[in-house]
Amino acid sequence: xxxxxxxDKKDNILGYEDYKKCHQGKGILHRGFAIFLFKEExxxxxxxxxxxxxxLQKRDNSxxxxxxxxxxxxxxxxxxQTYTGAAEYKLKKFFGLNIxxxxxxxxxxxxxxxxxxxxxxxxxxxxxxxxxNFNQDMKDNNFQWVDFKELKKDLEKSPEKYHPILKHxxxxxxxxLKEKRQEEEIVLKLNKIFDKYNKLVEPTILKxxxxxxxxxxxxxxxxxxxxxxxxxxxxxxxxxxxxxxxxKKDYNxxxxxxxxxxxxxxxxxxxxxxxxxxxxxxxxGLPTCWAKFxxxxxxxxxxxxxxxxxxxxxxxxxxxxxxxxxxxxxxxxVDGEILDILFEQKGREDENYVVENRYFDITYEDYxxxxxxxxxxxxxxxxQVGAILANASQEEIKLIEDYGLNIGIAFQIRDDILDIFxxxxxxxxxxxxxxxxxxxxxxxxxxxxxxxxxxxxxxISKILRKEKIEKNDIKRVISLVNKTKSLEKSQKLAESFIxxxxxxxxxxxxxxxxxxxxxxxxxxxxxxK
Numbered sequence: 001x002x003x004x005x006x007x008d009k010k011d012n013i014l015g016y017e018d019y020k021k022c023h024q025g026k027g028i029l030h031r032g033f034a035i036f037l038f039k040e041e042x043x044x045x046x047x048x049x050x051x052x053x054x055x056l057q058k059r060d061n062s063x064x065x066x067x068x069x070x071x072x073x074x075x076x077x078x079x080x081q082t083y084t085g086a087a088e089y090k091l092k093k094f095f096g097l098n099i100x101x102x103x104x105x106x107x108x109x110x111x112x113x114x115x116x117x118x119x120x121x122x123x124x125x126x127x128x129x130x131x132x133n134f135n136q137d138m139k140d141n142n143f144q145w146v147d148f149k150e151l152k153k154d155l156e157k158s159p160e161k162y163h164p165i166l167k168h169x170x171x172x173x174x175x176x177l178k179e180k181r182q183e184e185e186i187v188l189k190l191n192k193i194f195d196k197y198n199k200l201v202e203p204t205i206l207k208x209x210x211x212x213x214x215x216x217x218x219x220x221x222x223x224x225x226x227x228x229x230x231x232x233x234x235x236x237x238x239x240x241x242x243x244x245x246x247x248k249k250d251y252n253x254x255x256x257x258x259x260x261x262x263x264x265x266x267x268x269x270x271x272x273x274x275x276x277x278x279x280x281x282x283x284x285g286l287p288t289c290w291a292k293f294x295x296x297x298x299x300x301x302x303x304x305x306x307x308x309x310x311x312x313x314x315x316x317x318x319x320x321x322x323x324x325x326x327x328x329x330x331x332x333x334v335d336g337e338i339l340d341i342l343f344e345q346k347g348r349e350d351e352n353y354v355v356e357n358r359y360f361d362i363t364y365e366d367y368x369x370x371x372x373x374x375x376x377x378x379x380x381x382x383x384q385v386g387a388i389l390a391n392a393s394q395e396e397i398k399l400i401e402d403y404g405l406n407i408g409i410a411f412q413i414r415d416d417i418l419d420i421f422x423x424x425x426x427x428x429x430x431x432x433x434x435x436x437x438x439x440x441x442x443x444x445x446x447x448x449x450x451x452x453x454x455x456x457x458x459x460i461s462k463i464l465r466k467e468k469i470e471k472n473d474i475k476r477v478i479s480l481v482n483k484t485k486s487l488e489k490s491q492k493l494a495e496s497f498i499x500x501x502x503x504x505x506x507x508x509x510x511x512x513x514x515x516x517x518x519x520x521x522x523x524x525x526x527x528x529k
Contacts, residue, residue: 419434456483
């Protein structure tokens with residue numbers, strides 16, 4: 001039997017010991033993990049909420065402690081395994097489940113096991129608990145679905161039937177469910193807002209895009225817009241306009257409508273170009289413009305979009321000012337895109353400038369510079385345009401700019417996380433695309449490279465510099481990343497920028513539009529696509 005990791009209460013590894021020795025007598029503090037698989041069923045007719053069921057496993061009767069009781073999937077990280085890596089390994093090896101675990105709640109708990117008034121041993125564990133939404137049936141007869149409410153009652157009545165970790169974990173699970181409900185409510189609320197503004201802005205976008213374009217080619221220029229998208233940028237502009245214009249006599253939504261259309265056209269223009277550069281064939285779950293119509297047609301469509309940007313600015317009540325802002329942000333996006341290309345570790349060997357100016361060592365400052373330009377600049381401008389057209393003060397414009405820039409940085413960091421840890425069906429893009437494209441400018445990779453051993457970091461760098469990256473290469477990089485705390489660090493970094501954005505909102509008008517902007521900030525670091 002492999003030895004498991006001994007730790008102190010701060011999770012510093014102190015050594016390794018056999019499983020049984022760790023659990024004898026008063027026990028030795030060690031690492032463990034618990035995986036709770038749960039599913040949500042139809043809404044309860046009485047309470048209007050979802051019924052929750054948890055999948056519990058019956059422990060083998062030969063277990064040293066708590067034989068034959070019901071509990072979650074349990075295990076211990078061995079030497080060189082992280083909590084996440086060990087838990088994923090167990091799911092795959094013993095149950096054939098390929099599940100990428102995200103985060104996890106760490107708890108310390110201790111329980112003595114007694115039988116016939118004899119102290120047999122103890123569980124003294126620093127345990128990471130994973131909660132996984134799981135809607136499959138397990139073929140193993142040792143598993144059974146248990147109603148969450150009934151489980152709580154039975155745990156009070158007959159605790160001896162269950163592993164003691166349940167009583168330590170169910171409160172955390174309830175808190176997680178409550179957070180999930182709140183997140184779902186925010187997402188539902190924002191989706192309604194985005195849908196509302198999409199219906200408002202989309203006809204204007206399509207009218208501008210198709211003007212002066214041959215009818216035969218309307219389907220070409222409409223395609224990128226009609227593939228969908230959240231319409232976050234127009235929504236930000238309209239909400240910001242309303243933030244400063246609420247209850248004012250000169251309120252006129254048309255003032256912001258054309259600028260909002262221009263912002264979405266800029267965004268989709270950048271995506272058309274980005275997809276050509278990255279050879280991306282899928283966006284929003286559909287073929288990209290160049291994948292559907294060909295590269296030359298996509299490049300032509302891009303020029304239509306560039307022209308349409310300035311048509312939209314000319315239709316605003318401050319055409320010169322908005323036109324300058326649009327020109328500035330488009331150039332910033334290009335600067336960011338060039339940096340992103342130069343962060344690639346190989347490829348484009350026929351492009352001398354790229355080959356000669358690659359960044360093999362990328363610092364956090366390099367990464368931040370790229371993200372501010374490529375992603376942050378347009379969200380900043382979306383807020384800035386709304387404030388300017390609402391005649392906000394210079395101080396207010398600066399505050400809302402800071403809000404937009406900070407949520408933009410957080411947005412890209414969340415994108416980096418989803419590229420490595422996301423679910424392809426939800427994300428709408430291929431998982432591991434940054435690895436396939438040899439992009440080192442991903443915050444998850446940058447954190448992982450710092451944390452891994454020199455040998456493992458070099459292995460990732462070698463993969464990123466291969467002539468052709470295969471599926472197994474992507475899996476290997478992800479498995480190495482999973483050994484680190486890069487997901488946790490990246491999410492905390494994103495959250496720090498969201499907090500900065502919220503700080504800006506505190507100094508701006510306090511109304512329902514301010515609350516909507518805060519909801520958008522929360523949505524950005526919770527989104528799955």
